[in-house]
Amino acid sequence: xxxxxxxxxxxxxxxxxxxxxxxxxxxxxxxxxxxxxxxxxxxxxxxxxxxxxxxxxxxxxxxxxxxxxxxxxxxxxxxxxxxxxxxxxxxxxxxxxxxxxxxxxxxxxxxxxxxxxxxxxxxxxxxxxxxxxxxxxxxxxxxxxxxxxxxxxxxxxxxxxxxxxxxxxxxxxxxxxxxxxxxxxxxxxxxxxxxxxxxxxxxxxxxxxxxxxxxxxxxxxxxxxxxxxxxxxxxxxxxxxxxxxxxxxxxxxxxxxxxxxxxxxxxxxxxxxxxxxxxxxxxx
Amino acid sequence: xxxxxxxxxxxxxxxxxxxxxxxxxxxxxxxxxxxxxxxxxxxxxxxxxxxxxxxxxxxxxxxxxxxxxxxxxxxxxxxxxxxxxxxxxxxxxxxxxxxxxxxxxxxxxxxxxxxxxxxxxxxxxxxxxxxxxxxxxxxxxxxxxxxxxxxxxxxxxxxxxxxxxxxxxxxxxxxxxxxxxxxxxxxxxxxxxxxxxxxxxxxxxxxxxxxxxxxxxxxxxxxxxxxxxxxxxxxxxxxxxxxxxxxxxxxxxxxxxxx
Ligand SMILES: Nc1ncnc2c1ncn2[C@@H]1O[C@H](COP(=O)(O)OP(=O)(O)OP(=O)(O)O)[C@@H](O)[C@H]1O
Ligand SMILES: [Mg+2]
Numbered sequence: 001x002x003x004x005x006x007x008x009x010x011x012x013x014x015x016x017x018x019x020x021x022x023x024x025x026x027x028x029x030x031x032x033x034x035x036x037x038x039x040x041x042x043x044x045x046x047x048x049x050x051x052x053x054x055x056x057x058x059x060x061x062x063x064x065x066x067x068x069x070x071x072x073x074x075x076x077x078x079x080x081x082x083x084x085x086x087x088x089x090x091x092x093x094x095x096x097x098x099x100x101x102x103x104x105x106x107x108x109x110x111x112x113x114x115x116x117x118x119x120x121x122x123x124x125x126x127x128x129x130x131x132x133x134x135x136x137x138x139x140x141x142x143x144x145x146x147x148x149x150x151x152x153x154x155x156x157x158x159x160x161x162x163x164x165x166x167x168x169x170x171x172x173x174x175x176x177x178x179x180x181x182x183x184x185x186x187x188x189x190x191x192x193x194x195x196x197x198x199x200x201x202x203x204x205x206x207x208x209x210x211x212x213x214x215x216x217x218x219x220x221x222x223x224x225x226x227x228x229x230x231x232x233x234x235x236x237x238x239x240x241x242x243x244x245x246x247x248x249x250x251x252x253x254x255x256x257x258x259x260x261x262x263x264x265x266x267x268x269x270x271x272x273x274x275x276x277x278x279x280x281x282x283x284x
Numbered sequence: 285x286x287x288x289x290x291x292x293x294x295x296x297x298x299x300x301x302x303x304x305x306x307x308x309x310x311x312x313x314x315x316x317x318x319x320x321x322x323x324x325x326x327x328x329x330x331x332x333x334x335x336x337x338x339x340x341x342x343x344x345x346x347x348x349x350x351x352x353x354x355x356x357x358x359x360x361x362x363x364x365x366x367x368x369x370x371x372x373x374x375x376x377x378x379x380x381x382x383x384x385x386x387x388x389x390x391x392x393x394x395x396x397x398x399x400x401x402x403x404x405x406x407x408x409x410x411x412x413x414x415x416x417x418x419x420x421x422x423x424x425x426x427x428x429x430x431x432x433x434x435x436x437x438x439x440x441x442x443x444x445x446x447x448x449x450x451x452x453x454x455x456x457x458x459x460x461x462x463x464x465x466x467x468x469x470x471x472x473x474x475x476x477x478x479x480x481x482x483x484x485x486x487x488x489x490x491x492x493x494x495x496x497x498x499x500x501x502x503x504x505x506x507x508x509x510x511x512x513x514x515x516x517x518x519x520x521x522x523x524x525x526x527x528x529x530x531x532x533x534x535x536x537x538x539x540x541x542x543x
Binding site: 154156157159160164167168169170172173214217219220221223 | 337362363389441
């Protein structure tokens with residue numbers, strides 16, 4: 001499965017290495033998907049899928065299947081639901097997101113009442129790096145790699161559709177199919193990330209790295225590359241801090257992302273000030 | 285002559301009320317058709333039908349000799365919408381990235397843009413005089429410059445037929461003249477068929493060889509002659525039409541960075 005390393009290598013990792021391995025996959029997947037989500041002005045989609053994922057987690061705990069599997073199934077269903085409802089309300093994308101969001105919250109609320117008290121649903125709210133099982137490692141690893149590979153394959157087409165859907169259709173891009181695939185990719189990303197990042201914060205991880213990247217990038221390609229760098233930095237630093245300082249990983253990661261965004265904004269404004277000064281000096 | 289567009293007995297309405305009724309006309313290869321008519325006469329609706337964004341209630345549309353329902357050569361069709369105002373100006377994409385997008389279907393999945401594609405993009409940008417701007421963000425250009433980039437995007441895949449819907453809305457009159465000149469040149473030199481919706485009757489009568497007048501749910505195709513310009517336009521618009529044509533059409537329309 002994992003090529004040259006051999007299966008044993010990955011599965012024998014200590015718990016922290018497991019967290020880093022999955023964290024790195026999430027750090028690549030979430031910002032990449034996030035750039036498209038942000039540029040489509042669908043930032044809220046992350047939240048509604050995350051709430052539905054939480055319902056899936058609760059369902060998994062009740063039904064005795066792995067919570068990540070439950071989250072993935074619920075999340076994909078919700079994403080397809082959003083696409084469907086969106087067609088009924090063209091130009092009002094928020095309506096479909098709101099409908100699915102309330103359904104997700106409602107379901108999560110009801111299902112959580114049936115979860116036996118021994119299970120900690122709350123660790124899925126803010127994420128946890130403790131006790132990632134072999135099965136979870138495998139399923140998260142495989143799903144993430146599939147998402148990343150598919151995104152890499154469709155990268156150009158996603159850019160075109162996001163920039164100008166009508167022109168993309170005219171140029172022969174299979175817009176409907178790609179939108180459908182992208183909805184599934186987003187759903188999987190969110191469900192899978194909820195294990196260590198948590199459902200409450202995963203949507204910020206979709207939005208924050210692209211938001212920082214867009215402040216400094218000078219092309220679409222750079223936007224993607226910088227988003228990945230911001231994502232990787234936030235997750236690696238966040239996991240490390242949460243390990244040594246015993247903080248919840250999701251919260252730590254998101255706060256670091258926020259700090260990155262603030263620093264980027266400050267840097268950009270300083271740069272702007274410098275440029276203005278220079279031109280003023282030149283003009284005199 | 286080869287027929288690029290053939291429309292027969294076309295009817296369309298958004299609800300009960302028909303917007304177009306029993307319309308028939310055809311456009312030949314190499315034509316430059318100016319589509320004019322008062323607001324609400326169905327010009328944009330006709331373009332939407334031709335781009336298969338909406339389906340006719342009755343009648344048949346053929347593009348490049350193929351029924352539109354089965355049409356699969358969209359790469360040979362270019363479309364320039366009224367972008368300058370509706371477009372997300374903070375989208376982080378360079379001019380080069382925007383123009384190369386139209387090559388993606390021929391590049392294929394997984395594959396990267398190669399130097400031969402870059403050359404095509406450069407040539408298309410050169411045609412519209414925007415090659416020096418290729419690394420600039422699309423949002424940082426003026427409305428007229430953006431419109432030229434969108435025309436380059438259409439040109440890069442070498443279309444046989446280009447549709448434009450009021451391409452000069454929000455563009456200053458100098459850029460406007462240059463845009464019409466460019467279209468005229470593409471039509472004359474490369475034989476590209478052009479269908480342009482415009483309220484600028486002056487420009488239309490200078491560059492188009494045919495004028496399609498829309499009104500009363502129909503369309504009347506006229507050869508563009510002086511006589512037509514004088515007599516018919518008055519009927520259509522119900523008052524005297526002042527033609528200030530951009531007669532001073534230049535040969536090298538867009539000098540670098542001029543606009
Ligand atoms: N989506 C729609 N739903 C219902 N009616 C519509 C729709 N779009 C256009 N119409 C109606 O169809 C008619 C033709 O509209 P269209 O946009 O084709 O006109 P036009 O000739 O392009 O006008 P303009 O010069 O203002 O651009 C108008 O009466 C308009 O009210
Ligand atoms: Mg119109």
